[in-house]
Every structure is written in structure tokens, then in C-alpha cells.
Amino acid sequence: MRVAVVGAGPAGSLLSYQLARDGAAVTVFDASHPREKPCGGGVTAKALALLPPAPASDPLPARFVHDCRFESGLGESVDLRLSRPVAVASRLELDAWLLRRATEAGALHRAERVVEVNASGRVRTSTGRDELFDLIVGADGPGSLVRRSFRAPTPPERLHMAVGWFARGTAPMLVRFTPELQGYLWLFPRPDHVGVGIAAPLASVPTRQLLARLEAEVARHFPALADDEAPRYAHTIPSPSTDPGSILEIAGERFALVGDAAALVDPITGEGIYYALRSALVLADTLRTEGRAARYPERALADFGRELLKAAAIRDRFYAPGFTRRMIAFAAHSAAIRRVLGELVLGDQGYVGLKRRLLRAGPRFLLESGLNRLTSA
Numbered sequence: 001m002r003v004a005v006v007g008a009g010p011a012g013s014l015l016s017y018q019l020a021r022d023g024a025a026v027t028v029f030d031a032s033h034p035r036e037k038p039c040g041g042g043v044t045a046k047a048l049a050l051l052p053p054a055p056a057s058d059p060l061p062a063r064f065v066h067d068c069r070f071e072s073g074l075g076e077s078v079d080l081r082l083s084r085p086v087a088v089a090s091r092l093e094l095d096a097w098l099l100r101r102a103t104e105a106g107a108l109h110r111a112e113r114v115v116e117v118n119a120s121g122r123v124r125t126s127t128g129r130d131e132l133f134d135l136i137v138g139a140d141g142p143g144s145l146v147r148r149s150f151r152a153p154t155p156p157e158r159l160h161m162a163v164g165w166f167a168r169g170t171a172p173m174l175v176r177f178t179p180e181l182q183g184y185l186w187l188f189p190r191p192d193h194v195g196v197g198i199a200a201p202l203a204s205v206p207t208r209q210l211l212a213r214l215e216a217e218v219a220r221h222f223p224a225l226a227d228d229e230a231p232r233y234a235h236t237i238p239s240p241s242t243d244p245g246s247i248l249e250i251a252g253e254r255f256a257l258v259g260d261a262a263a264l265v266d267p268i269t270g271e272g273i274y275y276a277l278r279s280a281l282v283l284a285d286t287l288r289t290e291g292r293a294a295r296y297p298e299r300a301l302a303d304f305g306r307e308l309l310k311a312a313a314i315r316d317r318f319y320a321p322g323f324t325r326r327m328i329a330f331a332a333h334s335a336a337i338r339r340v341l342g343e344l345v346l347g348d349q350g351y352v353g354l355k356r357r358l359l360r361a362g363p364r365f366l367l368e369s370g371l372n373r374l375t376s377a
Contacts, residue, residue, distance in 0.1 A: 003133060011258040013028070013095065014102075034092050035092060036166070041088050043274075044273075061093035064085040064086070071328070078331040081342075114145060119253065123136060141260045147262075163233065251294070265308075282303050
């Protein structure tokens, strides 16, 4: 099978690695490597488990973080000690590391920009290269050319905007909710700098106003990271809706979509690296066992899609006034609630079943918070 993978981010590179190991003739098209991508760069524990083995001579380029601070933005806060570390990586370094794994496995990387794809399997690049493939995979991000060529672009109501910068220095890992914007601010410490950012639904606030909010909060609360010289970035984050059709549309005759191109991002947290890697593995296994991508969408829906649909369904309630404030206040007094929150960070606790888990934690929370009040009294 001849496969063209357009885009060498986590989804494209991991898919290329898997398919090349299976003996497919894989060509990865990406003219932008090496490049930094404007995102937090957090790799959860369950995402780390999906990565290829790291050679002794080329370890994973990431900083491992064991603690995370959550703030409500209204005064409440809680510090979590994670049961397993989260990796935080520069996307320039992480994506280059994954692409090295793919090329070592036998994939061919062409540093060329794809300008046209079509239903016959044709891929044309800016250099004039014109080739035919059995399957074209779009791993080319939120504005995916492959998606636009075979499907409609991700609708604006399913997009979030993220803005920020990369600051010199270091900082603890921090998430501060901004419920009035239906989003959050983050500080993610990478190996040699800090990712500073904020995200909110695309239509909720103008991008310039969102950036001004971030600059004001950082200047007030984290002045060491208020780097006026650091270039600012802005990019969109796509996610599915509550309709299963928003996931079932990610493949068709001679094409498939993975990662951001497939809009496989958590609608609540904006976390997309795990779903990028997982979608690549599900597509690789589908091709390995069936020789075609036809059943990839339904397999993706069964494998991880229900979690994304559930997140889309509860997103408005999660960011409803008072919810995040109560959640952090409860977690500050309850080890049971802190464990649930920590497992959400690690990806061990999904949204499906979250309500039952919180209800089970409730009696223990009441006991612990009552004991805390008694001790304080």
C-alpha cells in the first residue's frame, strides 16, 4: 500500500512509524519541520504510553512534572501531587523526535508543501511533484488542506482560540480557570522555557481582547513571565460536537483524517496530543487488519470518540458560573476529590463515568470536610 501522510506532527509521524513498520510505502509531506507549535505541550501519562520506545541515544525531549496547581480565578486554589508525572515538551523538539522514529522505521520525509489532493489519490506539491497514492491521510492541523478537499472545514462553533507566548525562565505547572470566558489560562514549564497561554471559544471574545486579558493577568500575578519581547501567537483548536457524525466523517474513499485535522481534541481542556496519537494507532490497526480505512471512523468512535462526545455535552455545565470554583474549593478539603481531579489531569479518569465517581467520592468528601471544619474550630 502506498500512503501519503500530509503533516508530520504527532499524529502524522506516529501513523507513519506504524505503517512503515508494517511494510507500507509511506511518504510524509511536511515543509515546516523543524518548527515550534503554539500549544502547552503537555503529554499526559496515557499519551506517553502510546509513544514509540525512546532509543538510549535519543531520549524523549521533555520535562517531567509531578505537581500541578489549579486556581478558580476567584481566590480558590488547590495543589495536586500527581501519582504519575506529566511530560511537558517543546513541540519543535517532540515533533522532530517522532519524525525521527518514523524515518528510522522506513518512512520517507519530503520537505515539500502539499498544494492539492484529490479523490483519485493524487498529491501535488509546491515543487511540482505529482504522485498517486492508495490512501491520503490528513494530519495537517486545524486548517487541513486534506479535510477541506474531501470534507467541509471544521465549523466555527467547534473552534477555540488559543493565544500566548513562550517565556524565558521556569514556573510551576498551573491552570487558572476563566469561567466567564469558558476557558482557562495556563503555565506549562518546558525543559528551557515556559509556555504561557489562554484559550476560549472562538466567538466568545475577540482575539486581541483575549491576549490583553492574558497579558494583564501574567503581569499582575506572574511578572517574571511577562516577556514583552517574546513573539505572541494565536491559533485555533478544533473539537467534535455532541453529534457522532462529527467523528464518523473522518474518513472516506481514499482519504482519512487524524489528530487536529479530524478535530479530535477534548472540548473542555483543549488537550489534543493524546487523541492525535490514539487516532493514528486506530487508523494504523484498521489498515493493518482490513487493508482499507472504511471502518476507521466507527472504530475511532468506539475506541475514544464517546469520551469526546461526552466532553462536548457537558462543556457548558463545566464552565457554568460557580462550578469550577466549587470543584477547586471541594478538592482543597477532600483527598477523594483531589484524586479524581488528579486522575483527570493524567487522563486516567474519563468524562464517561465521572458523575458516578464524584457521587461515590461525595460521602468521603462530606466526612473529610466536616473533620477539617472541626479541626479548624
